[in-house]
Amino acid sequence: MKKCLSVGVRKCLSCIVVILVMCVCVAxxxxxxxAAIKKLFDHQMHTDNFFTPSDVPCETCHxxxxxxxxxxxRQGCHKCHNAKEPIMPATDPCTMCHDKYRVKPANHKVNWxxxxxxxxxxxxxxxxxxxxxxxxxxxxxxxxxxxxDMHKRNYKYFHSIDARLDPxxxxxxHTVSYCTSCHTNPRIK
Amino acid sequence: MIRFFVVLMLFLPLLAEASSFYIxxxxxxxxxxxxxxxxxxxxxxxxxxxxxxxxxxxxxxxxLFDNRTFKIGENSFDLxxxxxxxxxxxxxxxxxxxxxxxxxxxxVYLMDGVDMSIGGADWPLRIGLLGGVPRYLExxxxxxxxxxxxxxxxxxxxxxxxxxxxxAIYQRLDFDAKREWGANSTLLxxxxxxxxxxxxxxxxxxxxxEYDTGGRSIDTGMGGIRVQxxxxxxxxxxxxxxxxxxxxxxxxxxxxxxxxxxxxARGGISYTFIDMGDVFEDLTxxxxxxxQRYHIQTPLTTSANLADAILCMDxxxxxxxATIGYTFYDSYGGKxxxxxxTLHDEPxxxxxxxxxxxxxxxSKITNVKDNAYDVSLIAGYEIxxxxxxxxxxxxxxxxxxxxxxxxTALLSYNFQGKI
Numbered sequence: 253m254k255k256c257l258s259v260g261v262r263k264c265l266s267c268i269v270v271i272l273v274m275c276v277c278v279a280x281x282x283x284x285x286x287a288a289i290k291k292l293f294d295h296q297m298h299t300d301n302f303f304t305p306s307d308v309p310c311e312t313c314h315x316x317x318x319x320x321x322x323x324x325x326r327q328g329c330h331k332c333h334n335a336k337e338p339i340m341p342a343t344d345p346c347t348m349c350h351d352k353y354r355v356k357p358a359n360h361k362v363n364w365x366x367x368x369x370x371x372x373x374x375x376x377x378x379x380x381x382x383x384x385x386x387x388x389x390x391x392x393x394x395x396x397x398x399x400x401d402m403h404k405r406n407y408k409y410f411h412s413i414d415a416r417l418d419p420x421x422x423x424x425x426h427t428v429s430y431c432t433s434c435h436t437n438p439r440i441k
Numbered sequence: 442m443i444r445f446f447v448v449l450m451l452f453l454p455l456l457a458e459a460s461s462f463y464i465x466x467x468x469x470x471x472x473x474x475x476x477x478x479x480x481x482x483x484x485x486x487x488x489x490x491x492x493x494x495x496x497x498x499x500x501x502x503x504x505l506f507d508n509r510t511f512k513i514g515e516n517s518f519d520l521x522x523x524x525x526x527x528x529x530x531x532x533x534x535x536x537x538x539x540x541x542x543x544x545x546x547x548x549v550y551l552m553d554g555v556d557m558s559i560g561g562a563d564w565p566l567r568i569g570l571l572g573g574v575p576r577y578l579e580x581x582x583x584x585x586x587x588x589x590x591x592x593x594x595x596x597x598x599x600x601x602x603x604x605x606x607x608x609a610i611y612q613r614l615d616f617d618a619k620r621e622w623g624a625n626s627t628l629l630x631x632x633x634x635x636x637x638x639x640x641x642x643x644x645x646x647x648x649x650x651e652y653d654t655g656g657r658s659i660d661t662g663m664g665g666i667r668v669q670x671x672x673x674x675x676x677x678x679x680x681x682x683x684x685x686x687x688x689x690x691x692x693x694x695x696x697x698x699x700x701x702x703x704x705x706a707r708g709g710i711s712y713t714f715i716d717m718g719d720v721f722e723d724l725t726x727x728x729x730x731x732x733q734r735y736h737i738q739t740p741l742t743t744s745a746n747l748a749d750a751i752l753c754m755d756x757x758x759x760x761x762x763a764t765i766g767y768t769f770y771d772s773y774g775g776k777x778x779x780x781x782x783t784l785h786d787e788p789x790x791x792x793x794x795x796x797x798x799x800x801x802x803x804s805k806i807t808n809v810k811d812n813a814y815d816v817s818l819i820a821g822y823e824i825x826x827x828x829x830x831x832x833x834x835x836x837x838x839x840x841x842x843x844x845x846x847x848x849t850a851l852l853s854y855n856f857q858g859k860i
Contacts, residue, residue, distance in 0.1 A: 384502070395579075419693075430579045
C-alpha cells in the first residue's frame with residue numbers, strides 16, 4: 253500500500269512539475285522579440301560611433317526600405333565583422349551572437365544526423381566553419397551517463413530492438429566490449 | 442591524476458606564446474535511488490581548455506573527462522583530445538600532433554599521432570598523411586597493444602562544385618599477434634564525394650564507397666540526393682549496401698547480428714510551417730523512414746523498419762526550443778513506440794529550464810512487453826559571470842527493471858578571452 257502510494261505520488265508530482273514549468277515559461281515571455289534583438293545589437297551605439305562617421309549607408313542593412321527586425325539583411329553583421337576583409341573584425345568569439353542566436357544551415361534539417369558522414373568526410377572544412385572537433389567527440393566518444401545526449405534514458409530498455417534494426421549504427425560509436433561490459437556482468441540486473 | 446599533470450606540463454610552455462585562452466570546467470553530480478532503495482552517487486568532472494593565436498595559426502586543445510562512482514568504486518578517466526595544431530605554415534602546410542579526433546575516410550578514430558597535409562587555399566587539391574596509435578576508450582584509453590593506423594588521403598576542395606576525399610589506410614590491430622591479412626591487418630580504401638548543382642532547387646548528390654581489402658568486403662556503398670524545391674520544403678532519399686570484414690579480430694556489433702551484406706533505403710522530408718523569412722523562428726515538421734533488409738543466418742533474411750516524425754518549434758529571439766516526436770522501431774528484436782517531448786526555455790535573464798518527457802511502449806522477441814516513463818527537469822541560473830549552477834531531477838519507471846529517481850546538480854564555468 254505504501255509502495256503504491258509512493259508511485260502514485262511520484263506520478264502526480266511529475267505532472268505537477270511539468271505544468272508548473274509551462275506556467276513559468278509563459279509568464280517569463282512577456283518581453284518582445286524586438287527587445288531581445290536590441291539587447292544584442294545596440295543601434296544607437298552603432299549609428300553614432302561607426303555608421304555615421306564612416307558614411308555607412310542605411311541600405312547596407314535596411315535593404316528594400318525594410319525597417320522591421322525580421323526583414324533585416326542577416327549578412328549585415330558579417331559585412332563589417334566577419335567578411336574576408338572586414339571593416340571591423342569581430343573582437344568577440346562567434347558565440348557572442350551565435351550561441352544566443354543559433355543559426356543552422358538548411359541542409360541540417362533533413363535526416364542530417366544520419367546523413368552527415370559523407371559531407372563531413374568529403375568537406376570537413378565546411379563543418380569547421382562552425383564546429384570544432386569537440387563537437388564530434390560529444391556524440392562519438394564522450395561517456396557521460398549523468399547527462400545523456402545521444403540516447404534518452406528509456407533507450408536502455410529497448411536498445412536490443414534498435415540494435416537489430418540497424419546494427420551498423422551502434423558500431424559508429426561503440427565496440428562490442430561495450431555490450432559485454434553489461435551483458436556479462438552478473439551485477440547488472 | 443598523474444595523467445592530468447602530464448597534460449598540464451604540455452600546456453604551460455605554450456601559454457607564454459598564446460594570446461587567447463579558454464577554459465570550460467564542469468562538475469556533474471547525481472544521486473540516484475532505485476526501487477530497492479539502493480543509492481549510488483556518480484560524479485563527473487569535465488574540462489575543456491585550450492590556447493589560441495599561437496605562432497603559425499596554432500591552437501592547443503585539451504578535453505578531459507573523469508568519472509567516479511563512489512559506492513561500487515568504478516572510476517574512469519578519458520582523454521578525448523590533447524592536440525596541437527598549426528594551419529597554413531608557409532601558406533601551405535597544416536599539421537596536428539597529439540591525441541586527436543580524425544575522420545580518415547572510414548570510421549572515426551581517436552588517434553595518438555600526427556596528421557599533416559599540404560595544399561594552398563586556392564589549390565583544388567590537398568594531400569595528407571597520417572599515422573599513429575588508434576585509441577578505443579571502451580577498450581584501452583592509454584594501455585594495451587592496439588596496433589597502428591597509417592595512411593594517405595587526397596582531398597578535392599570545391600573543384601567544379603565537387604568536394605571529395607580519396608583515402609587509403611593501413612590498419613593493424615596487434616603487433617604481438619601473427620600478421621594475418623584480414624584478421625590482424627588490412628588495407629582500407631575509400632572515396633567520398635558531394636556535388637552541388639547550381640540550379641534553383643539546389644540538389645546535392647552525395648556518395649561514399651569504402652572497401653576493406655583484407656575482408657574483401659564493401660563496408661559501405663551508398664548514394665543519395667538532397668533537394669530543396671522551395672524555401673520551406675526539403676527532402677532526401679538515399680540507398681546503400683553495407684557489410685563488414687568478418688575475419689577481423691575486433692568484432693563489430695553488425696557482425697554479431699548479421700551474416701552477410703545488408704541493404705538500406707532511407708527517405709526524409711522537412712516542411713517549415715512558420716517561416717519568418719530568416720532562420721530565427723520556425724515551426725518545422727520532419728519525418729524520416731528507413732528500411733533495412735539483411736541476412737540473419739544465411740539463407741534466412743529479415744527486414745527492419747524505422748519511422749519517425751518530429752515537430753520542432755524554435756523561437757530563437759525569446760530562446761525557446763520545443764520538440765515533440767514519435768518514433769517507431771520494428772526489427773526481429775521486437776517493436777517499440779517512442780514518444781518524446783522536450784522544452785528548452787530561457788524565460789528570464791540568466792535563467793534556463795530544460796524539460797523532457799519520454800514514454801516508450803515496447804514488445805521484445807523475448808516476450809517482454811512493457812511501458813517505460815521518464816520525466817526530467819533541470820533549471821539553471823548564472824550566479825556569477827559565466828558561472829552557471831543548475832539543479833534538477835529525473836524520474837524513471839519501468840515495470841520489468843526498475844523505478845529510479847535521480848537528483849542532479851551541475852556547476853559549469855565558461856571563460857574565453859585574450860591573455
